[in-house]
Amino acid sequence: MQALFSHRLAVPLVIAALVVALSFALPSSFYLRVAALVWISAIAVIGLNLLMGYAGQVSLGHAGFFGLGAYAVAVLPAQFSLHPLLAALAGALVCGLIAFAVGRPILKLKGHYLAVATLGFGILIAMAISNESWLTGGPDGMPVSRMTLFGWRVRGAETWYWITGGLLVVGAWIAVNLVASPTGRALRALHDSEVAARVAGIDVARYKVRVFVISAVYASVAGSALALVNGFVTPETANFLHSIELVTMVVVGGMGSILGSVAGAAILVVLPQLLTTFHEYEHMLLGLMMMVIMIVLRSGIVPSLAALFQRRRK
Amino acid sequence: MTNLKTCLGGAALLAGAAMFAGTATAAETIKIGASLAVTGPASFLGDPEAKTLELYVDKINKDGGVNGKQLELIVYDDGGNANNARTFATRLVEDDGIVAMVGGSTTGATMAMVPVFEDAGIPFISLAGAVVIIDPVKEFTFKTPHTDRMACEKIFTDMKARGIAKIGMISGTGGFGKSMRDQCLDVVGSYGIEIVADETYGPKDSDMTPQLTNIKSAEGLQAVINPGFGQGPAIVTRNYRQLGIDVPLYQSHGVASKSFIDLAGDAAEGVRLPASALLVAEKLPDSDPQKAVVLGYKTAYEEATGQPVSTFGGHAYDGLMILVEAMKRAGSEDPAAIRDEIEKTSGFMGTAGVVNMSADDHLGLDLSAFRMLEIKDGDWALVE
Known part of the structure; x- marks a missing residue:
């Protein structure tokens, strides 16, 4: 049993099982849509978790990459009649390149300074998106044409549920492999102590940039998926509050936990839907629950509960 | 730890119970949905809109409802966020089973919701400004504010x-x-x-x-x-x-x-x-056909909320009234029948002006909807 759970494929398999099981349990396309939103957020959160939880670098501008991915599938097909899939690939490529270019100077900074630099970067992208209205439609947003695959129009909550669920499983699978690879070990080493990592012969700057690029690509893919699901994009996808939301998902779910990323995304997407019945108290309750979770489950939901179970067993 | 679990469990149960309570009353009510920017940067739009809808749905229900049935208004707060609005739109259609929709405070939120209502075939009256909402005309989408x-x-x-x-x-x-x-x-x-x-x-x-x-x-x-x-x-x-x-x-x-x-x-x-004439309600000459409507709405809103009236709340009033009249004419709660009757709206006097809709005009206002005002001695004055 223990061996089964510590196997590398355990996490993606658990997520795949969850996706399949939920598809039977969810009664209407509203629930399927909420689940698809969870999968999409979870993809971005896994990427950010690699950066924050494993490499120990914070980014308050990740919604910028998310927004770029979203606008890539909106703008490129509209302007250059590119296929949405190619547009999403192009978006991911551009995000990776941008992350590579800004990564080196930005990731030299530490702690609060890194936070402020990434924050500024995210705000820059959000501003560019809402100001270049000839290209992006400005603050009112722009429509995304529906994707056709082999002559078949991709639409409907159920289709997107499976597509985004599949993407999430692939994303989680890549992430666990990365974590178990030498790169993953290098990242954890520089998380614990950059000096020690350097002494051990790890090129700290290169690994930091590498994980930054990877996390940017995750965010971009998630952004593209959201834009295609919604059929419409607005600059809010790239704004500061969305960056904060992603960071919150990482922290609530559990830093350095792939399953935690899914849990964090699920809580922040589903809770507001449950709390609508409380009307005016909605935001207060949401804030209160987040506080309670963080106080009681200090290292995030999944790691804290896992530790608890292990203690029980002993 | 166990305390927390019971706490969370309790909260979840409560939420579940409240949702059930919401769906249990169904049968003999007509459900109308709204997703508005009640909080957030666009709350100056959504807040008066939500208050207006709640105020007038109560009034209509006290007067016996529509077609002998009570109205049930379901309002969600999308904070002006298009993604949230889209989710709430799906929820209203799939889960709550509304027959018509009023609202969408911002253009972004409205445009994100349009495909949901077009696919479901449910009439949608938007309260947002931009002309793209109704140009080109979409079968089930209407709007009340002037462009x-x-x-x-x-x-x-x-x-x-x-x-x-x-x-x-x-x-x-x-x-x-x-x-x-x-x-x-x-x-x-x-x-x-x-x-x-x-x-x-x-x-x-x-x-x-x-x-x-x-x-x-x-x-x-x-x-x-x-x-x-x-x-x-x-x-x-x-x-x-x-x-x-x-x-x-x-x-x-x-x-x-x-x-x-x-x-x-x-x-x-x-x-x-x-x-909008709403701003100069008292100053309109008594002969003005719009005076009764705008003064009535202004008084009702200010009495109920204690806040000064805004044109945005007026748009919600217009949307709700157009919908209610269409339902009365249709004599049923069939969304398609309601849609057809909304499109036939003519001579409706709202706070924004006279509304005459048609198959290729889902706004139905003309330039007389606007009044030209001049600021004189720190107050509005009509220029005619």
């Missing part, structure tokens, strides 16, 4: 009447200013008016003197128009007087509120702007 294009046309009509042919334009770069600038540029040609200076300012700028100096030095300047929203136009108005520019200044319907006069102070004297 920025109409504001431009109203201003240009007034300019033409005063013999103005050369104007300067200074516009904000926010969503409102940008959209209205484009619309004004689009229609200005057909009024024989030429724009001799075209300047912009950012939403957070605190001094527009340089742009206005450029406009002032333009050859043959006869008037200036300022598409914008928030405090920008107030600063423009103050700078305008400081620079001693003596040609008429036109503001947009975006600043049609008392706070604009307060912010701009004496500088606002003589400024003209197109606005």
Whole structure:
């Protein structure tokens, strides 16, 4: 049993099982849509978790990459009649390149300074998106044409549920492999102590940039998926509050936990839907629950509960 | 730990129970949905809209409801976020089973929701401004607020009447200013008016003197128009007087509120702007057919909420009333039948003006919807 759970494929398999099981349990396309939103957020959160939880670098501008991915599938097909899939690939490529270019100077900074630099970067992208209205439609947003695959129009909550669920499983699978690879070990080493990592012969700057690029690509893919699901994009996808939301998902779910990323995304997407019945108290309750979770489950939901179970067993 | 679990469990149970309570009353009610920006940066739109809908649904229910059934209003707060609005739209259609939808406070939220209602075949009356919502016409989508294009046309009509042919334009770069600038540029040609200076300012700028100096030095300047929203136009108005520019200044319907006069102070004297009749409800002559409607809404809203009336709440009133009348005419709660009757709305007197919809006009307002106002002695005065 223990061996089964510590196997590398355990996490993606658990997520795949969850996706399949939920598809039977969810009664209407509203629930399927909420689940698809969870999968999409979870993809971005896994990427950010690699950066924050494993490499120990914070980014308050990740919604910028998310927004770029979203606008890539909106703008490129509209302007250059590119296929949405190619547009999403192009978006991911551009995000990776941008992350590579800004990564080196930005990731030299530490702690609060890194936070402020990434924050500024995210705000820059959000501003560019809402100001270049000839290209992006400005603050009112722009429509995304529906994707056709082999002559078949991709639409409907159920289709997107499976597509985004599949993407999430692939994303989680890549992430666990990365974590178990030498790169993953290098990242954890520089998380614990950059000096020690350097002494051990790890090129700290290169690994930091590498994980930054990877996390940017995750965010971009998630952004593209959201834009295609919604059929419409607005600059809010790239704004500061969305960056904060992603960071919150990482922290609530559990830093350095792939399953935690899914849990964090699920809580922040589903809770507001449950709390609508409380009307005016909605935001207060949401804030209160987040506080309670963080106080009681200090290292995030999944790691804290896992530790608890292990203690029980002993 | 166990305490926390019971706490969370309790909260979840409570939420579940509340949801069940919500669905249990179904059967004999007509469900109307709304997703509005009740909180967040666009709450100045969503808050009066939500209050208006709640107020009037209560009133209608007290008077016996519609077609002998009570209305049930389901309002969600999307915070002006298009993604949230889309989720709530799906929820309203799939889970709550609404027969019609009022709202969508912002253009972004509205456009994100349109495909949901078009696919489900449920009539959707938006409360957002931009003309893209109804142009091109979409089968199930309607809207009540006048468009920025109409504001431009109203201003240009007034300019033409005063013999103005050369104007300067200074516009904000926010969503409102940008959209209205484009619309004004689009229609200005057909009024024989030429724009001799075209300047912009950012939403957070605190001094527009340089742009206005450029406009002032333009050859043959006869008037200036300022598409914008928030405090920008107030600063423009103050700078305008400081620079001693003596040609008429036109503001947009975006600043049609008392706070604009307060912010701009004496500088606002003589400024003209197109606005809804709601703003001058008491000043309308008794012979005005719109007077009873706007005064009635204004009194009811201010009595119930203790807050000054806003045109945005008025849009919600219009949307709800158009819907209710359509349901009465249709005599059923079949969404398709309601849609057909909304499209047949004619001669409806709302707070925004007379609404005459048709198959290729899902707004149905004409230029008479706007009143040209001038600020005199710190108050609105009708120009006719």
